[in-house]
Amino acid sequence: MVEVLIPGAIKVYRLYGLPSSVAIGKNEVKEREQDIKYIIESPTILVVKNGEKIEELNSSDFKKLTEDCSYVRTKMLNNEYASYNPEKEEKKKSKLGSLLKNEFELNGAKIQRMALEILPDYNENCGK
Numbered sequence: 310m311v312e313v314l315i316p317g318a319i320k321v322y323r324l325y326g327l328p329s330s331v332a333i334g335k336n337e338v339k340e341r342e343q344d345i346k347y348i349i350e351s352p353t354i355l356v357v358k359n360g361e362k363i364e365e366l367n368s369s370d371f372k373k374l375t376e377d378c379s380y381v382r383t384k385m386l387n388n389e390y391a392s393y394n395p396e397k398e399e400k401k402k403s404k405l406g407s408l409l410k411n412e413f414e415l416n417g418a419k420i421q422r423m424a425l426e427i428l429p430d431y432n433e434n435c436g437k
Contacts, residue, residue: 314354314424317432319374321366321424324353351417354424359437366420368398371427378435381427392422 315321326348356366358374371393375381386395 311355314421315428315432317429318436319356319358319428319431321428322355322357322363323421324355325349326353352421354417354420356424356428366424368393368420368423371423372399375427375431375435378431380434381431384430385427390423390426392419392426 310325312323312325313320314323354366355363356370356374357363364370371385372382375385384390385393388394
């Protein structure tokens with residue numbers, strides 16, 4: 310299932326996976342409930358800017374997505390968004406560090422918080 314989180318020049322979607330199909334015994338029911346909880350709490354966040362290619366959103370994408378908006382970039386660099394720490398998000402990482410960070414971000418909740426805080430500001434102030 311896909312849900313539009315943020316409409317505008319930068320559109321953000323929340324993509325939910327599908328739980329296991331059938332649960333028969335108590336263990337299967339418990340596993341299915343855990344699957345559903347994980348799907349709800351950890352959706353995949355997708356982004357598309359100005360009708361370009363839709364992509365999975367990562368924390369490293371926020372700099373690129375907002376670089377044409379000095380208003381939002383200034384707020385990002387001045388730590389005015391609680392969910393975004395430029396020292397962490399814009400730091401150059403080794404390949405192993407990037408891999409570990411990407412695995413951590415499979416959670417989706419952090420990316421969703423960042424998107425809901427930063428991208429509506431972009432759409433309101435710089436969206437075309």
